[in-house]
Amino acid sequence: MAELERHSFDVLVIGAGGAGLRAAIEAREHGMRTAVLCKSLFGKAHTVMAEGGIAAAMGNVNSNDNWQVHFRDTMRGGKFLNNWRMAELHAKEAPDRVWELETYGALFDRTADGRVSQRNFGGHEYPRLAHVGDRTGLELIRSLQQKIVSLQQEDHAETGDYEAKLKVFQEFTVSDLLIEDGRVAGAFGYWRESGRFVLFTAPSVILATGGIGKSFKVTSNSWEYTGDGHALALRAGASLINMEFIQFHPTGMVWPPSVKGILVTESVRGDGGVLRNSEGKRFMFDYIPEVFKEKYADSEAEGDRWYTDADNNRRPPELLPRDEVARAINSEVKAGRGTEHGGVFLDVSTRLPAEEITRRLPSMHHQFKELADVDITAQPMEVGPTCHYVMGGVEVDPDTGASSVPGLFAAGEVSGGMHGSNRLGGNSLSDLLVFGRRAGAGASDYAAALSVRPVPSEASIAEAERVALAPFSGDGGENPYTLHMELQQTMNDLVGIIRKAEEIERALERLEGLKVRARTLTVEGHRQFNPGWHLALDLRNMLVVSECVAKAALLRTESRGGHTRDDYPAMDSDWRRKLLVCTASGPSEVDVVEKPQIPIREDLLDLFDRGELEKYLTGDELGS
Amino acid sequence: MGYQGNFRVWRGDEDGGGLEDFTVEVNEGEVVLDVIHRLQATQAGDLAVRWNCKAGKCGSCSAEINGRPRLLCMTRMSTFTEGETITITPMRTFPIIRDLVTDVSFNYTKAREIPSFKPPKDLAPGEYRMQQIDVERSQEFRKCIECFLCQDTCHVIRDHEENKEAFAGPRFLMRVAELEMHPLDEGGRTVAAQETHGLGLCNITKCCSEVCPEHIKITDNALIPMKERVADRKYDPVVWLGNKIFRRQS
Numbered sequence: 001m002a003e004l005e006r007h008s009f010d011v012l013v014i015g016a017g018g019a020g021l022r023a024a025i026e027a028r029e030h031g032m033r034t035a036v037l038c039k040s041l042f043g044k045a046h047t048v049m050a051e052g053g054i055a056a057a058m059g060n061v062n063s064n065d066n067w068q069v070h071f072r073d074t075m076r077g078g079k080f081l082n083n084w085r086m087a088e089l090h091a092k093e094a095p096d097r098v099w100e101l102e103t104y105g106a107l108f109d110r111t112a113d114g115r116v117s118q119r120n121f122g123g124h125e126y127p128r129l130a131h132v133g134d135r136t137g138l139e140l141i142r143s144l145q146q147k148i149v150s151l152q153q154e155d156h157a158e159t160g161d162y163e164a165k166l167k168v169f170q171e172f173t174v175s176d177l178l179i180e181d182g183r184v185a186g187a188f189g190y191w192r193e194s195g196r197f198v199l200f201t202a203p204s205v206i207l208a209t210g211g212i213g214k215s216f217k218v219t220s221n222s223w224e225y226t227g228d229g230h231a232l233a234l235r236a237g238a239s240l241i242n243m244e245f246i247q248f249h250p251t252g253m254v255w256p257p258s259v260k261g262i263l264v265t266e267s268v269r270g271d272g273g274v275l276r277n278s279e280g281k282r283f284m285f286d287y288i289p290e291v292f293k294e295k296y297a298d299s300e301a302e303g304d305r306w307y308t309d310a311d312n313n314r315r316p317p318e319l320l321p322r323d324e325v326a327r328a329i330n331s332e333v334k335a336g337r338g339t340e341h342g343g344v345f346l347d348v349s350t351r352l353p354a355e356e357i358t359r360r361l362p363s364m365h366h367q368f369k370e371l372a373d374v375d376i377t378a379q380p381m382e383v384g385p386t387c388h389y390v391m392g393g394v395e396v397d398p399d400t401g402a403s404s405v406p407g408l409f410a411a412g413e414v415s416g417g418m419h420g421s422n423r424l425g426g427n428s429l430s431d432l433l434v435f436g437r438r439a440g441a442g443a444s445d446y447a448a449a450l451s452v453r454p455v456p457s458e459a460s461i462a463e464a465e466r467v468a469l470a471p472f473s474g475d476g477g478e479n480p481y482t483l484h485m486e487l488q489q490t491m492n493d494l495v496g497i498i499r500k501a502e503e504i505e506r507a508l509e510r511l512e513g514l515k516v517r518a519r520t521l522t523v524e525g526h527r528q529f530n531p532g533w534h535l536a537l538d539l540r541n542m543l544v545v546s547e548c549v550a551k552a553a554l555l556r557t558e559s560r561g562g563h564t565r566d567d568y569p570a571m572d573s574d575w576r577r578k579l580l581v582c583t584a585s586g587p588s589e590v591d592v593v594e595k596p597q598i599p600i601r602e603d604l605l606d607l608f609d610r611g612e613l614e615k616y617l618t619g620d621e622l623g624s
Numbered sequence: 625m626g627y628q629g630n631f632r633v634w635r636g637d638e639d640g641g642g643l644e645d646f647t648v649e650v651n652e653g654e655v656v657l658d659v660i661h662r663l664q665a666t667q668a669g670d671l672a673v674r675w676n677c678k679a680g681k682c683g684s685c686s687a688e689i690n691g692r693p694r695l696l697c698m699t700r701m702s703t704f705t706e707g708e709t710i711t712i713t714p715m716r717t718f719p720i721i722r723d724l725v726t727d728v729s730f731n732y733t734k735a736r737e738i739p740s741f742k743p744p745k746d747l748a749p750g751e752y753r754m755q756q757i758d759v760e761r762s763q764e765f766r767k768c769i770e771c772f773l774c775q776d777t778c779h780v781i782r783d784h785e786e787n788k789e790a791f792a793g794p795r796f797l798m799r800v801a802e803l804e805m806h807p808l809d810e811g812g813r814t815v816a817a818q819e820t821h822g823l824g825l826c827n828i829t830k831c832c833s834e835v836c837p838e839h840i841k842i843t844d845n846a847l848i849p850m851k852e853r854v855a856d857r858k859y860d861p862v863v864w865l866g867n868k869i870f871r872r873q874s
């Protein structure tokens with residue numbers, strides 16, 4: 001066997017999306033020798049796909065906006081289950097993170113007076129999303145990528161080596177973390193290109209691996225979203241929270257079949273697009289929930305006036321938080337008022353002039369034209385819910401991103417808490433930067449303070465290698481692609497947008513069966529760039545993460561945000577005080593237990609009307 | 625609706641390889657990448673291909689379809705006839721890793737050779753003021769998804785390995801133009817465009833612009849204006865003199 005490739009760093013960042021890159025910049029600026037590891041090429045992480053914008057209360061378009069308003073919107077969107085400290089830090093620091101991107105070279109769309117322009121989005125009281133047309137994620141990732149290059153150029157000028165302090169290992173997958181005496185010692189993984197193994201020794205590891213959508217059949221997520229970071233954290237001994245909350249974005253493409261699930265940005269609605277059923281009715285007016293009645297227009301006329309006069313009118317219900325809109329579409333389709341291909345109509349063509357549509361929504365225009373033969377300046381789109389984002393993730397300390405395992409940090413979609421039971425659009429990109437930076441600092445401080453660094457044992461390295469090679473020696477004949485399809489179907493049908501106890505129980509039974517079969521996965525070919533082998537290894541992660549989702553979904557007997565129980569349709573204030581915490585209880589088993597939420601700090605509670613709090617909090621929390 | 629399509633896919637690695645024939649089911653509305661995925665799932669589990677977004681946003685799935693540089697995820701099967709044999713090969717300008725996957729590290733090396741954005745020192749974050757009309761030119765170039773199809777197609781390097789050292793390629797010459805046209809950049813980039821990044825090797829054939837999936841007018845809006853700036857600078861005696869004096873001082 002070839003000699004194992006070995007590297008040693010101060011801080012290891014797993015993931016090169018917005019969270020990972022911002023964390024790496026911070027660690028490097030703290031003087032740490034930093035490595036970034038990512039499954040795809042540098043600059044291709046999921047963040048590149050984000051469309052609508054990044055939320056930050058800069059107040060450039062409406063000067064009434066400030067962090068307190070953003071905080072309130074975030075808590076409402078998450079139905080008050082959010083980690084309030086994270087929501088507070090996020091709302092306060094997001095503007096600085098956006099302005100910082102401009103110093104990296106980002107070019108956002110501008111206001112008339114030359115500042116960063118901001119657009120409306122669901123659940124945000126004021127125009128708040130900084131954007132570049134509908135390709136904001138591309139701008140964000142490219143700016144961070146170019147900042148990393150500029151740091152490397154500085155290092156080159158000083159040392160003659162671009163990679164002296166900050167090195168990117170692209171097309172590299174981490175398969176296991178190495179833990180010694182309960183602390184992080186490093187990570188183990190393989191090059192996609194050659195299949196060769198590499199050992200990284202590092203005292204601090206930051207997980208920035210994104211989400212889990214590839215466990216569902218209809219999803220806006222790419223092949224990278226196999227929940228690796230969630231599973232790595234579990235296996236390392238850390239805990240996950242809020243795993244029952246999955247965001248189904250209301251508007252994914254539904255036709256043709258090969259593009260089913262691909263995202264249609266919420267900006268379509270933010271910029272005036274409306275939802276209609278097959279009878280031509282703007283049905284969202286029938287779905288405004290009690291808690292939001294005061295904030296949304298109850299007539300089409302008022303909703304339409306809001307686009308030009310937001311101060312004196314209430315917003316149209318198309319801009320309710322995503323969970324509400326997704327459930328409404330689901331109900332319309334179930335009631336037989338859907339389109340031919342099982343969606344509803346999203347129409348912007350009758351609302352804006354054609355030139356305006358192509359200017360504001362260029363990539364949507366392109367996407368529909370190229371992939372569905374639909375011209376959105378002249379025709380409505382057909383849309384339906386698609387699995388989009390996981391609110392749940394690694395339980396972290398809000399200020400530093402530290403998990404319960406010393407040396408292990410997490411930021412971005414892989415972390416949990418910030419968004420509570422439902423994330424507002426645009427709040428992810430800002431989350432990546434705010435908490436990426438904080439985790440970078442936290443991981444650096446931890447590494448710097450450590451006097452003795454843990455060393456990965458040869459036994460744990462050998463075990464990681466054995467697990468990674470197992471699919472080649474398997475002769476059970478299970479095909480990873482088949483198993484993956486069955487998993488996706490199971491999660492989609494039984495733990496999807498609307499859930500009930502019998503179905504979730506059936507899903508758990510099927511997951512048990514899939515776990516057994518996964519032990520006999522067999523892959524063909526050799527280790528060089530072998531997608532079948534990669535999928536076999538990813539399945540191990542998808543299965544354990546899916547089990548967390550299903551088990552937590554079964555326990556939470558209420559409906560809230562991204563968790564809707566047909567058999568418990570109401571929101572229950574007692575459940576707001578409880579988090580469900582998942583930990584690993586065996587190599588591929590998970591335990592889920594309840595844990596009380598930390599009560600919201602007094603001065604933050606004071607930002608809300610008592611009347612509103614009564615809708616969410618229990619009587620004794622309100623001190624009555 | 626569905627039919628059996630004929631495909632010829634290049635398989636192999638750095639040591640060599642060749643075209644292999646496959647018959648694969650094709651369904652309504654599909655793109656070439658769907659067919660490649662079906663091939664992986666049913667006949668060739670170890671077929672190597674890059675992809676991420678499947679929506680033309682990440683620039684991962686670049687390859688050549690019937691000899692034309694294209695994104696696999698944005699090439700619809702309906703643009704071919706049912707009887708046609710579709711040939712899929714890796715990008716030719718870059719070294720093969722395996723099957724449809726090539727080593728694109730050339731591009732990352734070139735990216736690193738271009739000095740980064742240089743904002744005015746006295747401008748604090750939050751104080752940047754730029755008009756929409758002034759950022760639009762660079763914004764067009766920032767639509768680039770780094771698929772590297774323009775790099776693949778440009779004859780300066782496609783047929784001339786020896787030019788790779790001296791030529792950044794359309795994508796990165798455009799990056800120089802993007803920074804040059806950034807309202808706040810103080811980098812001063814025209815001389816380097818010509819002398820370091822090889823702008824002079826481009827003879828404005830526009831092949832790069834033709835293959836760009838983002839429809840960026842690389843040649844017209846980035847390369848030609850850069851060439852004009854270089855020319856102005858070179859032949860403008862005042863600029864030339866100022867340049868010499870400045871150089872001597874530093």
Ligand SMILES: Cc1cc2nc3c(=O)[nH]c(=O)nc-3n(C[C@H](O)[C@H](O)[C@H](O)COP(=O)(O)OP(=O)(O)OC[C@H]3O[C@@H](n4cnc5c(N)ncnc54)[C@H](O)[C@@H]3O)c2cc1C
Binds near residue numbers: 018045049136175425
């Ligand atoms: C189509 C779409 C549109 C969206 N639009 C918006 C929007 O407008 N506004 C908004 O705020 N949010 C939006 N979101 C959500 C947002 O884009 C994501 O939540 C966010 O980009 C996640 O960023 P991240 O840094 O956490 O992870 P990612 O950007 O997904 O990066 C994850 C990284 O981890 C790496 N990785 C994963 N596993 C491993 C492993 N085992 N080994 C090594 N590396 C690994 C991956 O290669 C990748 O580099 C959108 C999402 C989608 C899908």
Ligand code: SF4
Binds near residue numbers: 778779826827828829
């Ligand atoms: S226009 Fe210039 S850069 Fe583009 S393909 Fe032709 S020679 Fe290459």
Ligand code: SF4
Binds near residue numbers: 683769842
């Ligand atoms: S300029 Fe166009 S063709 Fe070239 S890399 Fe960018 S997107 Fe691809």
Ligand code: FES
Binds near residue numbers: 674679685695698
């Ligand atoms: S897969 Fe992203 S561009 Fe084709």
